[in-house]
Amino acid sequence: MHRIGVFVCWCGTNIAATVDVKAVAEAARKEPGVVFATDYQYMCSEAGQALIRQAIKDNALTGVVICSCSPRMHEATFRKTVQAAGLNPYMLEIANIREQCSWIHKDIKEGTEKAIILARTAIAKVMLNKPLTAGESAVTKRALVIGGGIAGIQSALDIAEAGYEVDIVEKQPTIGGKMTQIDKTFPTLDCAACILTPKMVDAAQNEKIKIFSYSQVEEVKGFVGSFKAKIRKKARFVDENLCTGCGDCTSKCPSKKNKNEFNLGLDNRPAIYIPFAQAVPKVAVIDAEACIKKKTGKCGLCEKVCSAGAIKYDQQDEIIEREYGAIVVATGFNPIKLDKYDEYAYSQSPDVVTSLELERLMNAAGPTQGTLLRPSDGTHPHTIVFIQCVGSRCDDARGKSYCSKICCMYTAKHAMLIREKYPDTDVHVFYIDVRTPGKNFDEFYRRAVEQYGVDYIKGMVGKVIPHDGKLLVQGSDLISNEQVKIDADMVVLAAAIEPDPTARSVATMLTASIDTNDFFTEAHPKLRPVESPTAGVFLSGVCQGPKDIPETVAQASACAAKVIGLLAKDKLLSNPCVARADESLCSGCSVCQNVCPYGAITYEDREFRIPGPKRSEIRRVAQVNEAVCQGCGACTVACPSGAMDLKGFSTKQIMAEVDAICR
Amino acid sequence: MPVKTTENGEFKPLIVAFCCNWCSYAGADLAGTSRLSYPADVKIIRVPCSCRVNPLFILRAFQRGADGVIICGCHPGDCHYTTGNYYARRRMTLLFSMLDYLGIERKRTRVEWVSAAEGVRFSEVMNDFAKHITELGENKKLEDLRCKKSLD
Numbered sequence: 001m002h003r004i005g006v007f008v009c010w011c012g013t014n015i016a017a018t019v020d021v022k023a024v025a026e027a028a029r030k031e032p033g034v035v036f037a038t039d040y041q042y043m044c045s046e047a048g049q050a051l052i053r054q055a056i057k058d059n060a061l062t063g064v065v066i067c068s069c070s071p072r073m074h075e076a077t078f079r080k081t082v083q084a085a086g087l088n089p090y091m092l093e094i095a096n097i098r099e100q101c102s103w104i105h106k107d108i109k110e111g112t113e114k115a116i117i118l119a120r121t122a123i124a125k126v127m128l129n130k131p132l133t134a135g136e137s138a139v140t141k142r143a144l145v146i147g148g149g150i151a152g153i154q155s156a157l158d159i160a161e162a163g164y165e166v167d168i169v170e171k172q173p174t175i176g177g178k179m180t181q182i183d184k185t186f187p188t189l190d191c192a193a194c195i196l197t198p199k200m201v202d203a204a205q206n207e208k209i210k211i212f213s214y215s216q217v218e219e220v221k222g223f224v225g226s227f228k229a230k231i232r233k234k235a236r237f238v239d240e241n242l243c244t245g246c247g248d249c250t251s252k253c254p255s256k257k258n259k260n261e262f263n264l265g266l267d268n269r270p271a272i273y274i275p276f277a278q279a280v281p282k283v284a285v286i287d288a289e290a291c292i293k294k295k296t297g298k299c300g301l302c303e304k305v306c307s308a309g310a311i312k313y314d315q316q317d318e319i320i321e322r323e324y325g326a327i328v329v330a331t332g333f334n335p336i337k338l339d340k341y342d343e344y345a346y347s348q349s350p351d352v353v354t355s356l357e358l359e360r361l362m363n364a365a366g367p368t369q370g371t372l373l374r375p376s377d378g379t380h381p382h383t384i385v386f387i388q389c390v391g392s393r394c395d396d397a398r399g400k401s402y403c404s405k406i407c408c409m410y411t412a413k414h415a416m417l418i419r420e421k422y423p424d425t426d427v428h429v430f431y432i433d434v435r436t437p438g439k440n441f442d443e444f445y446r447r448a449v450e451q452y453g454v455d456y457i458k459g460m461v462g463k464v465i466p467h468d469g470k471l472l473v474q475g476s477d478l479i480s481n482e483q484v485k486i487d488a489d490m491v492v493l494a495a496a497i498e499p500d501p502t503a504r505s506v507a508t509m510l511t512a513s514i515d516t517n518d519f520f521t522e523a524h525p526k527l528r529p530v531e532s533p534t535a536g537v538f539l540s541g542v543c544q545g546p547k548d549i550p551e552t553v554a555q556a557s558a559c560a561a562k563v564i565g566l567l568a569k570d571k572l573l574s575n576p577c578v579a580r581a582d583e584s585l586c587s588g589c590s591v592c593q594n595v596c597p598y599g600a601i602t603y604e605d606r607e608f609r610i611p612g613p614k615r616s617e618i619r620r621v622a623q624v625n626e627a628v629c630q631g632c633g634a635c636t637v638a639c640p641s642g643a644m645d646l647k648g649f650s651t652k653q654i655m656a657e658v659d660a661i662c663r
Numbered sequence: 664m665p666v667k668t669t670e671n672g673e674f675k676p677l678i679v680a681f682c683c684n685w686c687s688y689a690g691a692d693l694a695g696t697s698r699l700s701y702p703a704d705v706k707i708i709r710v711p712c713s714c715r716v717n718p719l720f721i722l723r724a725f726q727r728g729a730d731g732v733i734i735c736g737c738h739p740g741d742c743h744y745t746t747g748n749y750y751a752r753r754r755m756t757l758l759f760s761m762l763d764y765l766g767i768e769r770k771r772t773r774v775e776w777v778s779a780a781e782g783v784r785f786s787e788v789m790n791d792f793a794k795h796i797t798e799l800g801e802n803k804k805l806e807d808l809r810c811k812k813s814l815d
Binding site for chain 2: 117
């Protein structure tokens with residue numbers, strides 16, 4: 001016998017203003033199986049919950065329907081309430097009469113009618129609910145951080161500080177990320193390397209942190225609390241444990257003309273190299289495509305000069321399998337490619353550079369040792385034009401619709417640094433808007449204009465024409481409404497930033513969602529900004545959206561706090577709404593196994609009694625691994641025998657809902 | 664059978680919307696939070712994923728007198744379960760191609776992708792679909808004759 005109780009919430013006036021809550025309770029009382037129905041101002045309040053608990057006890061209720069806000073809001077709250085009264089927490093259904101009724105309908109009659117239908121739909125469903133028990137799973141007390149830039153390093157340091165193990169997986173030969181390439185940081189103008197490299201060393205020396213550099217996560221299986229990852233440690237042909245980072249090999253290597261990625265191709269590096277002086281780990285790596293020994297079998301100079309005997313030409317990629325309780329995504333960003341921006345002559349003239357290339361040209365560890373020289377002829381530029389929003393806030397398919405957020409500030413920084421170092425250099429900045437929200441940001445920009453005399457021109461550049469070793473910049477000044485022509489020595493493009501190209505594959509691997517721009521989506525834009533909707537996956541840094549360094553570090557620490565909160569638990573409750581096969585109906589056809597995105601379905605031979613002289617037969621039937629099943633329900637529809645069903649969303653339950661709506 | 668006329672005799676369609684928990688149901692919640700209205704004719708059933716929607720549910724709804732059925736899921740590529748919405752898309756394409764044969768106008772069904780961030784889009788989709796179904800009129804083609812008999 002069903003004994004259902006219905007509780008209609010007013011939500012103050014949020015529901016009661018457009019839904020006659022008393023009429024809803026009245027109508028619910030008439031539904032078969034309902035023995036109790038009432039309304040109350042705030043069901044989620046302590047008094048409201050006490051009312052529910054009391055009613056369950058007084059009326060010996062077997063199921064509860066709460067007509068209130070979205071189940072996404074308070075389902076967990078009310079599950080605890082009914083559980084406290086001795087009922088199974090899954091004997092509860094919520095009729096969403098706020099978000100999907102009272103808030104969108106103005107007419108009280110219409111709202112009430114719909115609320116009554118939603119209530120009876122929930123009643124029809126709860127009658128078919130079965131008590132479910134959440135399984136428990138253990139938590140592996142180790143976190144995986146994908147990406148070793150400032151975001152990943154900060155998250156890892158904070159997690160390690162709390163006493164948990166952390167692995168950082170970085171695809172480059174060194175950790176540090178984009179920040180290693182930056183010269184100075186806004187708005188304080190402190191040296192990026194001076195604040196970053198100590199953190200890199202801290203990470204390397206922390207006994208809780210293990211760094212897998214020159215490695216990539218290839219596969220992630222499992223779920224929150226027990227992920228299993230496969231990490232490919234690419235062969236660097238140098239033994240990490242033996243290499244001392246002395247650099248003898250790099251100076252002797254005869255294959256010297258290879259693009260130096262760290263300096264964005266502005267100079268060359270040998271085939272065996274250490275990315276930069278402060279690299280962590282400071283271990284050489286051989287670029288197999290450039291190495292003469294790897295290509296022709298002759299040479300072997302580096303092996304001869306290496307006193308540590310660290311060179312291993314026959315080293316192979318290594319696959320490492322590790323288990324984790326939580327995963328932090330810190331895959332970062334890249335400036336967009338500018339090959340489609342012909343109007344700015346980026347691919348035609350070496351003197352048209354991106355802002356990140358300018359960072360290298362102004363960096364003491366860069367190709368020019370910090371002296372700003374034109375890449376074409378090595379002379380000092382006397383007129384420099386900055387072009388903002390190259391690919392940002394862009395309507396066409398070449399660029400991005402969003403604001404990259406950091407460009408206004410770094411351009412002000414560049415302009416200021418150039419004017420400081422070379423006061424005879426004219427600096428012009430073409431902009432759409434100057435956006436400087438942030439602590440001390442606007443003051444910084446105004447200093448560039450007022451104190452350093454940087455010429456800001458509101459307007460876009462139409463064309464950059466290389467001529468006689470110079471660059472003719474043609475643009476418009478929207479304030480004076482005049483065409484502007486500037487004969488520049490260098491042009492700097494503030495290229496939009498986009499998520500790292502690996503973001504999409506990482507998202508797929510983790511079943512975390514990304515938006516149309518490939519930025520990772522957060523679980524809630526305001527209230528859960530560092531969690532991905534996928535349990536156990538957390539977001540750190542620019543992978544979630546454009547950010548500057550302070551924001552990235554803040555988010556990375558927030559992310560670490562969430563990870564620590566998870567790792568501190570000894571047990572996690574798993575979702576009991578998972579698939580189940582009815583063995584008597586299953587024909588073992590494997591259709592469900594093929595559609596299952598988690599590989600949760602296996603087959604087992606079972607003995608069944610059958611009529612006839614044989615008495616029994618062995619049949620292959622599907623088995624769902626409840627710890628692996630995530631409860632999507634793909635198998636339930638695919639099953640040709642109707643043997644698969646989903647607990648909590650069973651075929652009968654949904655059919656009952658359809659019937660209740662269409663009654 | 665459900666009442667489908669207002670007091671002044673206007674046709675009020677009965678629309679069943681299947682919304683996946685992670686994107687579209689959240690999108691519907693956002694439409695609510697943002698007070699973006701759509702007709703009360705639309706009644707939402709929450710499913711974990713659009714791939715949980717069995718074609719049977721849709722036929723059942725039509726059989727029981729629904730005038731329109733809409734299935735909403737995450738945008739392709741954004742499925743919380745990686746591939747669920749692709750299954751839904753394929754299944755629905757197949758089902759819809761057979762609807763006319765079964766005696767239900769193909770136009771009474773629709774699949775839409777609405778993300779959790781698209782409250783505006785959810786309301787637009789529902790307004791548009793409800794308008795469309797109102798124009799189509801009552802679903803008379805597929806009637807459960809047993810129901811009719813019991814009424815007589």
